[in-house]
Amino acid sequence: MASTSSAATLPTRVGAEDAPRRRGALVRYWPQYVAIAPFYVLFLVFGLFPVAYSFYLSFTEWDGASDITFVGLAQYQYLLGDARFWNAVGNTLIIWVGSTVPMLFFALLIAFLLHQNIRFKGAYRIAFFLPNVTSMVAMAIVFGSVFSDSFGLANGLLRGIGLPEVGWLTEGWSIKLTLIIMVIWRWTGYNAIIYLAGLQAIPTELYDAAKVDGASTWRQFVSITVPMLRPVILFTVITSTIGGLSLFTEPQVLLANAGGNENSGGPGEAGMTIVLYQYNQAFTQFDFGYASAIAWALFVLASVFAIINWRLVRDREGLVERRRRRGGEAR
Template identity: 75%
Template sequence: MAIAEQTPTTRLEQSTPETRRRPTALKKFWPQYLAVSPFYILFLIFGLFPILFSIFLSFQDWDGMGEMKFVGLAQYQYLLSDPRFWNAVGNTFIIWFLSTIPMLFFALVIAFLLHQNIRLKGFYRVAFFLPNVTSMVAMAIVFGSVFSDSFGLVNSALTALKIENIPWLSTSLGIKVTIAVMVIWRFTGYNAIIYLAGLQAIPTELYDAAKVDGASTWRIFSSITVPLLRPVILFTVITSTIGGLSLFTEPQVLLGNGGGTDEAGMTIVLYQYNQAFTQFDFGYGSAIAWALFIIASLFAIINWRLVGERDGMKIRRNNKTEAGS
């Protein structure tokens, strides 16, 4: 029995209403799709493609001009035994430790003070946030002058106090401390604004009840403010860690591509920059970038686990309370 050939009219009659509406919907909403398309096009060109290409490059030996040579995991194997890379990792974590703990403590104290009823509160908020939007290149030059071994303002102050000058930019510890001070100066106000937003979400009734009970300012700060800001503190810790692992502008402008004396200021990103854009070893530079991504991801996972554990404990406590009632 022969099968009758379907005509265009027959196919139209057998199509569902949803099928008939789909072309109409595309025609109807094409201006909206066209309006949002630049974002996705730019993301594909300047976001997704570089990410995928860097993965491909990490398995290649390429100087940017000649033919690529596939080397497999050789770049990662060399990275694990590269003393300069591990020196950069150590420098980065020391600078992070010297900067993050004081920075977050000062930011929390500043946010707590700004949360009080003080005059010119708006002015202080702008003043503390201003360093974050200041050109880091210009400020690195300023800090280089302030911490100069011979004519720096810090050593001039030490001389006036009859204290021996400190070679800030020619010793390993001095370089790390100088970079850490720059990070503290730049991001303390930024984190203070984040903490201030968290403080404003805490019910004022808790503070009023504590004051009625005669609690001191320090007791209120340690027993109410800090515990209730724990999720915000964890957020600032992980963002500050990622920012600390990505340090580049401060050591590069302050010390140059060499990282200063004994490469004491050589961070992971600065070392990656040198390998990729100074030595033109793009394959090894890509491998360093993905090693940095893995390290940063580990900290993100730790943060997620800590927040998830806290939320899970809260849910379990609520369930027990509801079951007991």
């Protein structure tokens, strides 16, 4: 009985002994806790609270001034049948796929070439990264001038070679193509720098051995660079997926004067993306409840595509590993 009683009181004693120790640690390390406290305070105020509050607002109807009215799942039910929302989803997916695939391919190719022994590598890196730090407003003005229907450089070149002009900012597919070109131009250099950092971690002995075996530059790129960069490629694919599905600034600035409404996404809402539609609902229509529902729908959509990309790369890595094991067993 005595042993049972002592065993039963052991956790209580241990907890009682740990409490003063924890309080002593708090007192001892309070300067460190105070030093890191601003980050957590700012995160709670400007990060976690807005996210939680937007989730609450998605179940309400609120115009930002009157009383909040709880409507349950009505906002999500309306979203499922909203043709304008699904048009924005389709536009976003087309622009995302049309820009991400060539952008990451060109970025990987540029990084591979910059990794070679060429002159003025620093100048090339700055030149490729410069679009990413260029003002979006300035970039939109330049692209608006280049792709203007009446006096743009693009139509001038088409006229010069005898081809018909294109309504770059007034026709559906032309608007999407212009936005795709704009995204590729802005983000290719950024991803190229990330790939270049990953390339510098690949042992040079692999390339030296491949050269001794007579492998061409393309074979080195396919057999060494791409497999060794798979984790970095996964990172850029996921970030590009999130960025592509969250596209807002490019269509909002480029198409501000097209379609008669600065937030319309151009004629026929051909450039209306999910985030631009959410912004329109929140700050033009003042329907913050529905805008919050759109935001959470976008979160679910981005999460699904990110998980799909991650699973595809992981399954590919597992397949390669199984093939290596089978090859080793065969030997």
